[in-house]
Amino acid sequence: MAQKPKLYYFNGRGKMESVRWLLGAAGVEFDEEFLETKEQYNKLIEVGSLLFQQVPLVEIDGMKIVQTRAILNYIAAKYNLYGKDMKDRLFIDMYVEGTTDLMLAVIPLPFQQGDAKAKQIDLIKNRAVNRYFPVYEKALQGQDFLVGKQLSIADVQLLEAILMVEEVHNDVLSHFPGLQAFKTRTSEIPTIKKFLQPGSKRKPMPDEKYVATVNKILFS
Numbered sequence: 561m562a563q564k565p566k567l568y569y570f571n572g573r574g575k576m577e578s579v580r581w582l583l584g585a586a587g588v589e590f591d592e593e594f595l596e597t598k599e600q601y602n603k604l605i606e607v608g609s610l611l612f613q614q615v616p617l618v619e620i621d622g623m624k625i626v627q628t629r630a631i632l633n634y635i636a637a638k639y640n641l642y643g644k645d646m647k648d649r650l651f652i653d654m655y656v657e658g659t660t661d662l663m664l665a666v667i668p669l670p671f672q673q674g675d676a677k678a679k680q681i682d683l684i685k686n687r688a689v690n691r692y693f694p695v696y697e698k699a700l701q702g703q704d705f706l707v708g709k710q711l712s713i714a715d716v717q718l719l720e721a722i723l724m725v726e727e728v729h730n731d732v733l734s735h736f737p738g739l740q741a742f743k744t745r746t747s748e749i750p751t752i753k754k755f756l757q758p759g760s761k762r763k764p765m766p767d768e769k770y771v772a773t774v775n776k777i778l779f780s
C-alpha cells in the first residue's frame with residue numbers, strides 16, 4: 561500500500577492550509593509533522609529537505625516537494641482535480657491564482673495590529689466584493705463547477721477562500737447568490753463535508769500561539 565503523504569509545516573493554516581483542503585477534497589489521508597522549534601526547521605534545511613529553505617514541504621510518492629503551487633498542482637493532477645485538458649487547466653490556473661491572491665491578503669492578518677490591521681481588513685472586503693467574487697459569481701452562472709462538469713482545485717480553493725473571508729466579514733456573500741448556492745452545494749460533497757467537520761485536519765483560525773511559534777522559528 562502506498563505511504564500516506566506527509567506534510568511538514570507549523571500547526572496552523574498559513575500556506576499549507578490549501579494543501580490540507582485539497583487532500584481532504586480528494587479523500588486522501590495524510591500525516592503531519594508540526595514545526596515547533598527552530599532546531600526542527602534547521603534540521604530540515606541541513607538534511608537538504610527544503611529546496612529553497614522554506615516550508616511547506618510535502619513528502620509524497622517518494623519525493624520531497626516544496627513550493628505551494630507545485631505541490632497543489634501535483635496533487636490536483638494525481639487526484640483528477642485538474643480538469644480534462646490543457647484549456648481546462650488554463651482556466652483552473654487563472655481562477656486558482658485569483659483565490660490565492662485573495663487568501664494571501666487574509667493570511668498575514670494575525671501577524672498585524674492596529675491601523676495596519678484595520679486597513680488590511682478593509683482591503684480584504686474591497687478586493688473580495690469588487691475584484692474577485694464578481695468573477696466567480698459570473699463563472700458559476702448556469703453551472704455547478706467553475707470549470708467544466710467536474711470538481712477541480714479551483715472549486716476547492718474558492719470554497720476555502722469564501723469561508724476564510726467570511727471569518728473576517730460574515731456578510732461578504734450577501735450580494736452574491738450564485739456563490740451562496742455554490743458554498744452550500746460544495747460543502748455537501750462527502751469528502752469536503754467530512755473535512756469541514758470538527759476533528760478533521762482543517763486548521764482553526766490562527767491564534768496567538770501559532771503567531772508566536774512562526775515568529776520564533778522564522779524571525780528570531
Ligand SMILES: N[C@@H](CCC(=O)N[C@@H](CS)C(=O)NCC(=O)O)C(=O)O
Binds near residue numbers: 613615616627628629
Ligand atoms: N513560494 C513559496 C514561499 C514559501 C514561504 O514563504 N514559506 C515561509 C513559511 S510560510 C518560509 O518558509 N519562510 C522562510 C524563509 O523564506 O526564509 C511557496 O509558495 O511555497
